Amino acid sequence: KQEVTQIPAALSVPEGENLVLNCSFTDSAIYNLQWFRQDPGKGLTSLLLIQSSQREQTSGRLNASLDKSSGRSTLYIAASQPGDSATYLCVPTGNQFYFGTGTSLTVIP
Amino acid sequence: ETGVTQSPTHLIKTRGQQVTLRCSSQSGHNTVSWYQQALGQGPQFIFQYYREEENGRGNFPPRFSGLQFPNYSSELNVNALELDDSALYLCASSPREGGRTEAFFGQGTRLTVV
Numbered sequence: 001k002q003e004v005t006q007i008p009a010a011l012s013v014p015e016g017e018n019l020v021l022n023c024s025f026t027d028s029a030i031y032n033l034q035w036f037r038q039d040p041g042k043g044l045t046s047l048l049l050i051q052s053s054q055r056e057q058t059s060g061r062l063n064a065s066l067d068k069s070s071g072r073s074t075l076y077i078a079a080s081q082p083g084d085s086a087t088y089l090c091v092p093t094g095n096q097f098y099f100g101t102g103t104s105l106t107v108i109p
Numbered sequence: 110e111t112g113v114t115q116s117p118t119h120l121i122k123t124r125g126q127q128v129t130l131r132c133s134s135q136s137g138h139n140t141v142s143w144y145q146q147a148l149g150q151g152p153q154f155i156f157q158y159y160r161e162e163e164n165g166r167g168n169f170p171p172r173f174s175g176l177q178f179p180n181y182s183s184e185l186n187v188n189a190l191e192l193d194d195s196a197l198y199l200c201a202s203s204p205r206e207g208g209r210t211e212a213f214f215g216q217g218t219r220l221t222v223v
Contacts, residue, residue: 004151034212036214041219042216043115043216043217044152049211089151091212096154097152097201098154099144099151099152101149101150102151
């Protein structure tokens with residue numbers, strides 16, 4: 001069974017900092033990996049999708065890397081803003097989507 | 110907007126009752142999966158439907174059942190509600206089987222069982 005671990009569980013930073021969110025997963029037999037953000041009590045918004053054959057994806061201030069063989073992915077957030085405050089979920093995908101408990105990010109103005 | 114619509118957005122039910130939650134998947138998506146998210150936890154996989162057939166199920170009892178219609182919309186039914194069923198229920202659609210491509214989530218249904 002796929003186990004997903006995200007470190008840190010919670011993070012509080014001042015506005016403008018560059019951030020690194022880490023994700024590890026136990027089963028490297030995945031089709032792809034998605035990063036989502038979730039605002040409190042809301043659904044999931046897709047941020048980035050990395051296919052298993054890719055190493056990284058970029059969208060604006062976000063960059064995600066994938067090392068499938070070692071079961072690791074990293075989300076970089078540049079120049080953080082208060083609007084980035086949310087829970088970030090790393091989701092490796094096999095025949096279903098596997099979730100950890102995410103990283104709760106608070107960006108302080 | 111993801112194109113995935115869930116209804117209702119909020120619901121309050123009494124223990125022992127039955128509930129039906131609905132999900133309208135994004136156009137062209139033939140796979141729908143359902144998740145339960147308790148407060149402070151990550152989503153837990155309930156089951157998945159591909160072309161109207163269940164093709165994967167998580168560790169949930171039989172009183173959680175589902176249906177997918179020819180237009181690929183879906184329902185989640187929960188019988189004999191328990192207090193622990195209180196959670197955010199999320200629906201995700203994707204254009205192919207399983208996780209082979211990108212998933213799009215709805216905004217969820219908040220179920221409270223009292």
